[in-house]
Amino acid sequence: MAEGVRVVEELVRAGATLHGVLLAKSATASVRAVAVADLAAAHGVPRDIVSDAEFASAASTDTPQGVLAIAAVPDCPLGSLGAEALGRAVILDGLQDPGNVGTVIRTAAAFGVRTVVALPGTVEPWNAKVVRAAAGGHFHLQVTHASFPELADALRTAGVPLWAADASGRPVGTVERPPALALALGNEGGGLSDQVRRAATGFVALPMAPGIESLNVAVAGGILMHALFA
Amino acid sequence: MAEGVRVVEELVRAGATLHGVLLAKSATASVRAVAVADLAAAHGVPRDIVSDAEFASAASTDTPQGVLAIAAVPDCPLGSLGAEALGRAVILDGLQDPGNVGTVIRTAAAFGVRTVVALPGTVEPWNAKVVRAAAGGHFHLQVTHASFPELADALRTAGVPLWAADASGRPVGTVERPPALALALGNEGGGLSDQVRRAATGFVALPMAPGIESLNVAVAGGILMHALFA
Numbered sequence: 361m362a363e364g365v366r367v368v369e370e371l372v373r374a375g376a377t378l379h380g381v382l383l384a385k386s387a388t389a390s391v392r393a394v395a396v397a398d399l400a401a402a403h404g405v406p407r408d409i410v411s412d413a414e415f416a417s418a419a420s421t422d423t424p425q426g427v428l429a430i431a432a433v434p435d436c437p438l439g440s441l442g443a444e445a446l447g448r449a450v451i452l453d454g455l456q457d458p459g460n461v462g463t464v465i466r467t468a469a470a471f472g473v474r475t476v477v478a479l480p481g482t483v484e485p486w487n488a489k490v491v492r493a494a495a496g497g498h499f500h501l502q503v504t505h506a507s508f509p510e511l512a513d514a515l516r517t518a519g520v521p522l523w524a525a526d527a528s529g530r531p532v533g534t535v536e537r538p539p540a541l542a543l544a545l546g547n548e549g550g551g552l553s554d555q556v557r558r559a560a561t562g563f564v565a566l567p568m569a570p571g572i573e574s575l576n577v578a579v580a581g582g583i584l585m586h587a588l589f590a
Numbered sequence: 591m592a593e594g595v596r597v598v599e600e601l602v603r604a605g606a607t608l609h610g611v612l613l614a615k616s617a618t619a620s621v622r623a624v625a626v627a628d629l630a631a632a633h634g635v636p637r638d639i640v641s642d643a644e645f646a647s648a649a650s651t652d653t654p655q656g657v658l659a660i661a662a663v664p665d666c667p668l669g670s671l672g673a674e675a676l677g678r679a680v681i682l683d684g685l686q687d688p689g690n691v692g693t694v695i696r697t698a699a700a701f702g703v704r705t706v707v708a709l710p711g712t713v714e715p716w717n718a719k720v721v722r723a724a725a726g727g728h729f730h731l732q733v734t735h736a737s738f739p740e741l742a743d744a745l746r747t748a749g750v751p752l753w754a755a756d757a758s759g760r761p762v763g764t765v766e767r768p769p770a771l772a773l774a775l776g777n778e779g780g781g782l783s784d785q786v787r788r789a790a791t792g793f794v795a796l797p798m799a800p801g802i803e804s805l806n807v808a809v810a811g812g813i814l815m816h817a818l819f820a
Contacts, residue, residue: 366803373801459689463806470798470805493806500801567820568700571603571730573596575700575812576693576723582809583816590797 361488363421363428369396370496377432378405384415387426396427405429420488433486438477438506443518445474445502447540448589451511451522453556454481454547455577461485462493463578464545469497471590476503477511477542481553508555515542522560524552525584527574529563532587538562541588545581564588591718593651593658599626600726607662608635614645617656626657635659650718663716668707668736673748675704675732677770678819681741681752683786684711684777685807691715692723693808694775699727701820706733707741707772711783738785745772752790754782755814757804759793762817768792771818775811794818 362371369392371378381400387393388409401407410418412426419428438446450468455461461483465476478485485503506514515522524544544560546552552560564587566580574580592601599622601608611630617623618639631637640648642656649658668676680698685691691713695706708715715733736744745752754774774790776782782790794817796810804810 463809467805467809470796470802472799495803495806497802500799566700566816569702569730572700572727573725575697576725576808578806579693579697579809579812582805583813586796586813 361420361428361430362491363419363488364425364492365390365392365396365427367492367496368400368427368429370499371429371431372396372399372403374499376499378403379430379432380406380408381427381429382415382418383407383409384412384426385409386412390426393425393427400429421492436502436504438504438510438514441475441502441514443520443540446514446518446542447520448473449475449477449520449542450581450585451542451544451556452476452478452482452485453544453553454479454550455545456483456548458483458487458489459493460548460576460578462490464581465490465494465503466497467578467582467585469500471585473585473589474501476501478503478505479508479511479553481547512559521562522556523562523564524556524560525565525580526552526563527565529565531567532564532584535562535564537588543584543588545577548577591650591658591660592721593649593718594655594722595620595622595626595657597722597726598630598657598659600729601659601661602626602629602633604729606729608633609660609662610636610638611657611659612645612648613637613639614642614656615639616642620656623655623657630659651722666732666734668734668740668744671705671732671744673750673770676744676748676772677750678703679705679707679750679772680811680815681772681774681786682706682708682712682715683774683783684709684780685775686713686778688713688717688719689723690778690806690808692720692727694811695720695724695733696727697808697812697815699730701815703815703819704731706731708733708735709738709741709783711777742789751792752786753792753794754786754790755795755810756782756793757795759795761797762794762814765792765794767818773814773818775807778807
């Protein structure tokens with residue numbers, strides 16, 4: 361389920377398989393909301409207008425803009441991705457906050473990352489809050505799930521190194537950007553999982569002022585993605 | 591009001607003027623929550639333990655960790671800041687989302703920004719949600735309010751240039767970092783105000799992949815702060 365005018369616009373634009381679009385009665389006053397529902401309808405997607413109360417019961421976010429779409433999650437197993445797509449990858453290693461994961465996916469799309477892999481323990485990256493925070497990012501890259509052994513296998517086969525964000529790492533400004541890279545981001549509180557920490561061959565960090573414990577993971581990830589992929 | 595174990599720890603550590611600390615009954619099982627309340631009490635701050643229901647009615651966030659503090663907002667008018675503090679400044683030009691503003695303040699503190707100025711139209715930077723998202727950042731720099739004429743005046747007097755983040759700007763990777771800088775970040779949807787746009791003498795941007803509309807402002811701000819202040 362994708363909620364909000366912008367996300368639904370992106371879905372339609374990206375040619376996603378849509379099962380239906382729902383418009384709240386009050387949103388029929390919004391030119392942009394009506395336009396995106398009309399566009400979907402023109403592509404043969406069923407469109408329904410429902411009461412605001414019905415819409416609210418279907419929507420999962422606090423501030424629905426009165427438009428949502430039901431779309432198929434693209435089936436994209438890791439094994440189907442080529443070396444090129446794996447060589448510009450971000451690995452979500454146990455991120456828990458939907459807003460953070462959505463923002464990471466949004467940023468990844470902006471900087472030309474091709475693949476986002478959610479490891480077990482990560483919040484479901486197709487959950488509606490994540491999709492909303494990603495503002496359409498899902499439809500510009502591949503978002504997929506994998507176990508750590510599957511991921512490690514795929515990276516080895518493709519010859520792509522695994523790096524990870526960690527306070528113990530080298531300052532990102534001092535590292536040379538590798539031609540292919542999978543970059544892992546760890547859990548908000550606990551950081552990297554043991555398996556990622558053991559398998560990673562490079563660690564990158566962001567030097568911070570004394571007394572500061574950490575950055576928000578979506579911000580840290582954004583700075584690292586800008587340095588390593590943009 | 592500051593909520594959460596981490597923020598209250600930072601408050602106590604930073605020597606803020608605390609009026610009181612409130613602990614929920616259930617949080618008395620948390621070693622870290624009890625420790626921070628004890629630490630405050632050792633500094634002469636009144637500490638109360640209340641029922642979980644009473645605590646929930648006092649707290650403003652959805653997931654209180656059972657500890658909050660009431661602290662004085664430091665009085666720090668713009669005119670009292672020296673040229674050095676103004677020369678490492680971030681200007682909030684109408685940011686509306688408390689999470690975004692808190693994250694910007696957290697990142698600013700991490701990269702050695704000295705001053706964060708909220709222009710009119712920005713969400714109150716001392717609001718509890720902002721303070722929580724900033725994870726203690728408020729206590730590592732000055733967070734203050736100013737009208738645009740006051741800000742423009744202070745920057746002129748201190749000889750500090752005003753730059754702004756804008757899609758029309760030069761890619762941040764290509765600009766030379768000025769020795770002193772005030773960097774403005776615009777509203778989530780509408781971007782910069784006309785007055786900031788007119789007064790800014792430099793504009794910086796982050797190049798993005800084709801088809802991507804924008805980044806989250808806290809992420810974009812984080813990348814720019816890392817490039818220009820860290």
